[in-house]
Amino acid sequence: MNLELSEEQEQLASGLRELLVGSGDIARVREFAYEGGGRDTALWEQLVKNGWTSAALPESAGGLGLGFEEAMVIAIETGRCVLHLPLCETLLASRAAGRASGHAGQGLLGEIAEGAGVTLAVGPSAGGINDADDGVRASGDGQLSGTLRSVPFGPLAARCLVEAELDKGGTGLFALACDTAGVEWQERQAIDESVPRFDLALRGATAASLFGDADAQSEVDRVCDEWRVLLAAQSEGACRRLVEMTADYVKKREQFGRPVGSNQAVKVRVAEMAAAVEKMRAAIYFAALAVERESEERALAVAIAKVETGVPGGFVASQAIHTHGAIGYTWEQDVHLFVKRVKSNELLLGAGHEMLERIADIVVDGAP
Amino acid sequence: MRVDIDLNPQEIEFRGEFRAWLTRNIPAGWEPSQARGLSHHESWELRRDFERRMGRDGWLGVAWPEEYGGRGATLMEQVIYQEELARAEAPGLAGHVGLQMVGPILMEVGTDEQRSRFLPPILRGEEVWYQGFSEPNAGSDLASLQTRAVLDGDEWVITGQKVWGGFAEFADWGAVLVRTDPDVPKHKGISFMVVDMKSPGIEISYIREMHGGSNMNEVFFDGVRVPRDNVISAINDGWNAATRLLTWERGVITLAILVNYEIFWERLREYARSTRRAGRLLSELPHVREGLAQTYVNIRMMKLANLRWLAHYLQGARPGFETSYMKLYWNKAHQSVTDLALEMGGADALELPGSDAAPEGSFPIEWMAARATSILGGTEDIQRNIIAERIYGLPRGN
Numbered sequence A: 001m002n003l004e005l006s007e008e009q010e011q012l013a014s015g016l017r018e019l020l021v022g023s024g025d026i027a028r029v030r031e032f033a034y035e036g037g038g039r040d041t042a043l044w045e046q047l048v049k050n051g052w053t054s055a056a057l058p059e060s061a062g063g064l065g066l067g068f069e070e071a072m073v074i075a076i077e078t079g080r081c082v083l084h085l086p087l088c089e090t091l092l093a094s095r096a097a098g099r100a101s102g103h104a105g106q107g108l109l110g111e112i113a114e115g116a117g118v119t120l121a122v123g124p125s126a127g128g129i130n131d132a133d134d135g136v137r138a139s140g141d142g143q144l145s146g147t148l149r150s151v152p153f154g155p156l157a158a159r160c161l162v163e164a165e166l167d168k169g170g171t172g173l174f175a176l177a178c179d180t181a182g183v184e185w186q187e188r189q190a191i192d193e194s195v196p197r198f199d200l201a202l203r204g205a206t207a208a209s210l211f212g213d214a215d216a217q218s219e220v221d222r223v224c225d226e227w228r229v230l231l232a233a234q235s236e237g238a239c240r241r242l243v244e245m246t247a248d249y250v251k252k253r254e255q256f257g258r259p260v261g262s263n264q265a266v267k268v269r270v271a272e273m274a275a276a277v278e279k280m281r282a283a284i285y286f287a288a289l290a291v292e293r294e295s296e297e298r299a300l301a302v303a304i305a306k307v308e309t310g311v312p313g314g315f316v317a318s319q320a321i322h323t324h325g326a327i328g329y330t331w332e333q334d335v336h337l338f339v340k341r342v343k344s345n346e347l348l349l350g351a352g353h354e355m356l357e358r359i360a361d362i363v364v365d366g367a368p
Numbered sequence B: 001m002r003v004d005i006d007l008n009p010q011e012i013e014f015r016g017e018f019r020a021w022l023t024r025n026i027p028a029g030w031e032p033s034q035a036r037g038l039s040h041h042e043s044w045e046l047r048r049d050f051e052r053r054m055g056r057d058g059w060l061g062v063a064w065p066e067e068y069g070g071r072g073a074t075l076m077e078q079v080i081y082q083e084e085l086a087r088a089e090a091p092g093l094a095g096h097v098g099l100q101m102v103g104p105i106l107m108e109v110g111t112d113e114q115r116s117r118f119l120p121p122i123l124r125g126e127e128v129w130y131q132g133f134s135e136p137n138a139g140s141d142l143a144s145l146q147t148r149a150v151l152d153g154d155e156w157v158i159t160g161q162k163v164w165g166g167f168a169e170f171a172d173w174g175a176v177l178v179r180t181d182p183d184v185p186k187h188k189g190i191s192f193m194v195v196d197m198k199s200p201g202i203e204i205s206y207i208r209e210m211h212g213g214s215n216m217n218e219v220f221f222d223g224v225r226v227p228r229d230n231v232i233s234a235i236n237d238g239w240n241a242a243t244r245l246l247t248w249e250r251g252v253i254t255l256a257i258l259v260n261y262e263i264f265w266e267r268l269r270e271y272a273r274s275t276r277r278a279g280r281l282l283s284e285l286p287h288v289r290e291g292l293a294q295t296y297v298n299i300r301m302m303k304l305a306n307l308r309w310l311a312h313y314l315q316g317a318r319p320g321f322e323t324s325y326m327k328l329y330w331n332k333a334h335q336s337v338t339d340l341a342l343e344m345g346g347a348d349a350l351e352l353p354g355s356d357a358a359p360e361g362s363f364p365i366e367w368m369a370a371r372a373t374s375i376l377g378g379t380e381d382i383q384r385n386i387i388a389e390r391i392y393g394l395p396r397g398n
Helices: A007-022 A025-034 A042-051 A068-080 A087-099 A103-113 A215-252 A264-292 A298-323 A326-327 A335-347 A350-362 B009-025 B041-057 B077-086 B096-109 B112-123 B238-243 B248-274 B286-312 B323-350 B359-373 B380-391
Strands: A120-121 A134-136 A143-152 A159-166 A171-175 A181-188 A198-209 B129-132 B150-152 B157-166 B172-179 B190-196 B203-207 B217-227
Touching: A007 A068, A007 B203, A068 A215, A068 A264, A087 A103, A087 A120, A087 A159, A087 A171, A087 A215, A103 A159, A103 A171, A103 A198, A120 A143, A134 A198, A143 A159, A171 A215, A198 B248, A215 A264, A215 A298, A264 A298, A264 B286, A264 B323, A264 B380, A298 A326, A298 A335, A298 A350, A298 B286, A326 A335, A326 B041, A326 B150, A350 B286, B009 B041, B009 B077, B077 B217, B077 B248, B077 B286, B096 B129, B096 B172, B096 B238, B129 B217, B150 B172, B157 B172, B157 B190, B172 B238, B190 B238, B190 B323, B238 B248, B248 B286, B248 B323, B286 B323, B323 B359, B323 B380
Parallel strands: A120 A159, A134 A159, B129 B172
Antiparallel strands: A134 A143, A143 A198, A159 A171, A171 A198, A181 A198, B150 B157, B157 B217, B172 B190, B203 B217
């Protein structure tokens, strides 16, 4: 990829899109995530069977050995259909486990290869999802205690990567079984019901440290940066679909005896939405390349991807609702499912203004 | 490592060669701060001389195929060429109408006589062309132009008015769109003519722009006589001939233009780091930091979006309607960074540049120049129509 997808990457995207559309697309998200259908084990198993959940595992661990550009491609597709399963989080956990040495990493890789879904409870120091908590501490023998708020998918995943403060100082990254003793999940009412969110309380729960007693702060930062890029990629996918839905709608919907899309005021809205989405695409490619190539510009590129999908994402979402007219504000129309995902992703792990400050540190002050 | 399109050794060498040439040949007195003090004629003479030297050393028309005397530069080399010109803050090429438009069009649809007469002097920097397209009543709707050409014996007789083109007074030749058949649909009755700009019946005046300077002309044609053979392509095929290359140039040109914005942004950053307001550095104020970060993102994104499409073109795709997105990002990048400049300069930025050449002296001029960006080369509104109608299929017209 050189700021454009390769043929193989295009095929990867269309493969996942076919699977997700074929399995029910948005109707399925509604059924399971919004209408109390419960855990969608059938779709998860289909993703497992077709290799999607192990896409980022090394080939030696039974995976496809795909890199971060491909993870981004997958994330775009999960955004296009607001997927209600922790596929992106599992890819990120695979990458972290692959970088880990020792048994804990190998163990997690093996579990993912067998179909375990993994979620992430990281990021307090990076700011964003868990600021209000007292955080998690790890005792010398790997017992975790403390609380974290708003962990996506929670016990719907089998494993959870947990960031914890080490006894002797520094940060550790732990693999936790979501149903082990001393783990308690409390569901929150998230606006984006396709990503149910849970508070996590840990009371001496046993977990395995991925990086031994070494300080894993840079690994945690890396997971957070990669997560930001996948959130941004999801938003791009969701926003692109919103533009397509909106264009389709204004071509069909007639008022005053002609399609509403024949009015220039409406065309301007659609064109501005499209322009925002094309820019998002360039931003997420840039960020994915920066991560993949270990670029010195990683922090900058990640922040730019978050900025470009943040406020502009909110803009595309709002315009999509507005341009659909009153129907766009209803529960029945699919627009709100995408809007909620885009808005959530905008706020998670650092909203636009926070990311702009990060960019200012780099480009104005020359911070690394 | 920076994420960019990787250059091959040949391209790196090309860059080095041109950069070295520019270092030796940029005319003295052309530094941006001094150039503003030049009269129109002085500025023209500097440019003219510079361009002849470029022509002499083979640096004009680098994109032209070798059979027409060019270098047959690759698309990437064209980008490098434009970037280096911008980075060196070289004089804008007065010959760009001939080099970018007339030359390539003649190569595609001109006659052998036209090619051998007109191409070599363009390449030597000796003959300059004026572009006579827009009219007072034909702007975005260019095809509704009304300047008429009527055949009288062996000559066309042109009557009408053109506007917004530049260098008319200095130009040797005009590439002018005229109506040759008023009785057919508007796109089908237009011809593309070569006019000797020193012909009797041509009158030229200047339009004063909002910043006080004058770069654009009004050109009046009153019974101007043009030889019958001075038509490019077939009679009434002028619209096709003239517009086929308009989108082509945008990808390369926008990448070069944004170098100017990068330079301007860096000046703003230095200004913020060295200017105090009420005891605090501008670069410490949250709204300035956010403004610098956001405009940096706008400029960087303009570049990345362009590079993304350039990657397609490098693989052989022809530019299409996506060039309309580029124009929108270009407007945003230019206008937002100059808006920020005024905000940072405060009351100091309300004064036109004086002799003290303070950094903020250029802010109001740049800000005013940026107001033209969303209008020139196809207005922002036309670009949005193109995106909605051509890319997303919304109904055309009202």
